[in-house]
Amino acid sequence: MITPKLDPQTTLFFLCDVQTKFSFAIHEYDQVVATSNKMIKLAKLLGCGVVCTTQNTRALGPIDPAIDLQALGSLLLGNYDKTLFSMLVPEVLAVLEARPTINSIVIFGIESHVCVLQTVLSVLSLRNYAIHVVADGVSSCNAFEIPIALDRMRREGAIITTSETAAFQLMGDAGSPMFKAFSRLIKEERERTKMAGELLLQGRQKVAQNLLDSEIGGGGFLGVRSAM
Numbered sequence: 638m639i640t641p642k643l644d645p646q647t648t649l650f651f652l653c654d655v656q657t658k659f660s661f662a663i664h665e666y667d668q669v670v671a672t673s674n675k676m677i678k679l680a681k682l683l684g685c686g687v688v689c690t691t692q693n694t695r696a697l698g699p700i701d702p703a704i705d706l707q708a709l710g711s712l713l714l715g716n717y718d719k720t721l722f723s724m725l726v727p728e729v730l731a732v733l734e735a736r737p738t739i740n741s742i743v744i745f746g747i748e749s750h751v752c753v754l755q756t757v758l759s760v761l762s763l764r765n766y767a768i769h770v771v772a773d774g775v776s777s778c779n780a781f782e783i784p785i786a787l788d789r790m791r792r793e794g795a796i797i798t799t800s801e802t803a804a805f806q807l808m809g810d811a812g813s814p815m816f817k818a819f820s821r822l823i824k825e826e827r828e829r830t831k832m833a834g835e836l837l838l839q840g841r842q843k844v845a846q847n848l849l850d851s852e853i854g855g856g857g858f859l860g861v862r863s864a865m
Contacts, residue, residue, distance in 0.1 A: 640767045640796065641740045643806040645683040649714070649732075649739055650676055652689040652706075653724055653746025653753050657698035663747055664780040668833040672774035672800050673704050675826045676745055679804050681708055682818055685743075688732055689716040690724045692752060723755040733766075741767045743803055745774030750786035757790045769796045769803055773833045783837075799838075801830060 641647065655673055660666050680687050687709055691700055700706060706713055717728045724744075733739060742760055746753055753775050760768045770790055777783050791797050798806075801823070808819050 642809075643741055643743075643769070643803065644809070645685050645807055647738050648685050648741040648743060648807065649736070650680050650685050650687045651724055651742055651744040651746070651756065652676075652687060652700070652704070653744060653756060654690055654692045654697075654748075655701050655704060655746050656691055656694070657701050659697065659747055660701065662778045664776045664778065664783070665833075665836045666747075666776065668836050669745070669747060669774060669776050670701055670703050671829045672771060672833050673745055675800050675804075675822075675829065676743070676771065676774060677705055677709060678822055678826075679800075679807070680712055681710075682815065682822060683807055684712065685807070686712050686714045686732075686736070688714050688724070688729055690726070690729070690752075691716070691718045692722075693720055694718045722752045723759040724752065725756060725759040733763075739766070741769065743769045743771060743798075745771040745800075747775065748777040748782070749775040750777050750782040754786050754790060757795050758793060761794050767796060769798045771800050771803060772797050773799050773830070773837050776837060799834070 652673060655669060663669065677687065679685070687706075689700060689706060691697065700716065706716065714732050715728060717726060719726045744753060744756060753770065757768050757770060760766050770787065772787060775783065775787075777786070787797055804819075804823065808816065810816070813819075
C-alpha cells in the first residue's frame with residue numbers, strides 16, 4: 638500500500654485511553670496529556686474528526702478532564718468505553734465504515750505496548766488505512782516498553798511520527814488561509830512540544846540503550862507489571 642498524503646479531509650485522530658487513574662502510573666503522563674491537547678487543538682483548527690476511547694471507565698475513570706474534548710464540538714465523533722484492548726470496537730468500526738473517504742489515522746495515548754499497539758495492529762489488518770503513531774504522544778507504565786512497542790509498530794507497517802511532523806504534513810501549504818492560525822498554534826505549543834520530546838523521546842533512547850547494554854551483559858529483561 639502506498640502511504641497516502643496526510644490530509645485533514647481524509648484523516649481521523651484516535652485518542653486512546655488517556656484516563657485519570659493512569660496519571661500516577663504512566664511514565665511522563667503529563668507530557669502525553671500536553672501532546673494530546675496539542676493534537677486536539679490541531680484537529681479543531683484543521684477540521685479533523687476525533688475518535689476517543691476509554692478502557693473500563695468504572696475502574697480507570699474518564700478521559701482526563703485536562704484534555705479539552707469539549708472544544709471539538711461536532712468533530713468529536715464519539716467517546717466509547719471498552720474492555721477490548723484495541724480501539725476497534727464495533728462503534729469505532731461503524732465510524733470508519735460511515736466515512737469511506739478516510740485513508741489515514743493518527744493515534745496518540747496509552748499504553749504504547751498494550752492498547753496503542755493492539756489498535757495499530759487491528760487497523761493495519763483492515764488494509765484500508767495508513768496509521769501514524771505520534772511518538773511524543775504515547776507512553777507506558779514502564780519506560781522500557783515504549784521503544785520496543787514503537788519498533789514493533791514500525792516493523793508491522795505503521796508510520797512513527799511526531800506531533801510536529803504530523804501537524805505540518807496536515808497543514809501542507811504555507812499559502813493556506815489557515816496558516817497564520819496554524820503558525821500561532823505551533824508557536825504557542827513550542828515549549829510544551831520541546832519538553833515532551835526531551836522527557837519522552839530522548840529519555841526513551843537512554844532507557845533502550847541501558848536495557849540493551851544490560852541484556853548484552855547477561856542481565857536480560859525483567860517482567861514488569863503493566864498499568865493495566
